[in-house]
Amino acid sequence: MSISESIPKQCSIVVLISGSGSNLQALIDHAEHGGYAIRAVISNKADAYGLTRAAEANIPTSVLSHREFLSREAFDTELATLIDQFEPDLVVLAGFMRILSASFVNHYAGRLINIHPSLLPKFPGTNTHQRALDEGEELHGASVHFVTEELDGGPVIARRSVSIEAGDSAESLAAKVLEQEHQLYPMVVSWFANGELRMADGRAIHSSKTLPDTVHAG
Ligand code: NHR
Ligand code: GAR
DSSP states (O other), X not given: OOHHHHSOOOEEEEEEESSOOHHHHHHHHHHHHHTEEEEEEEESSTTOHHHHHHHHTTOOEEEOOGGGOSSHHHHHHHHHHHHHTTOOSEEEESSOOSOOOHHHHHHTTTSEEEEESSOTTSSOSSOHXXXXXXXXXXXXXXXXXXXXSSTTOSOEEEEEEXXXXXXXXXXXXXXXXXXXXXXXXXXXXXXXXXXXXXXXTTEEEESXXXXXXXXXOO
């Protein structure tokens, strides 16, 4: 076996953001230990604080504003061209707020994941924390899933749940959930990086666990 065959190639990822990028920060902080390298961070918003986090970690950044495109498809085509320049093994949505077209999602089938702030299949879409409160839920949380055409409907890989306490507001709940997200997302990305995770026949498959893996954080 040659040296190049015996050393596994490090998993390259590209992260898409729209905002604060605290999940991006968690991914940056765990990259070395998790066995992956973040090759680029792309934002559809020029003022996203996550761009500053990436720059501080010496990760190349790009801004592609959806406002400069006439259609969703035109934006998505340019976004895919940009992403593919970095030849990622995995594309990670981390607080990315644009719905992606079918052709984009299919181009990255099995190598595109998202973290969503609810216990999917409950509460796809936006405003999840307020909706969980309004429905009188006892549990809430976050889910990581493979992205498919169906919004927040792709196969769930792992979830973390938190208890909703009397007196919780959408803000307090968002903070509790986000803390769990920061542990959950690097764990799932490292599973993928280590070759333990894949999507097949519309399901998430781990080489040694039954998925979705659901942990109650309290
Ligand atoms: N695209 C596809 N095809 N499938 C998914 O599962 C996707 C996706 C794109 C993003 C993230 C998702 C989330 O975790 C995600 C999953 C944005 C919206 C939304 O309504 C909904 C869900 C998610 C992301 N976006 C509005 C839009 O018109 C814009 C809202 C805004 O800019 O604030 O794109 O929640
Ligand atoms: C996170 O809670 C993430 O789950 C959610 O936005 C927050 C982003 O925080 N994502 C979505 O709602 C996607 N539509 P961050 O920018 O600090 O990582």
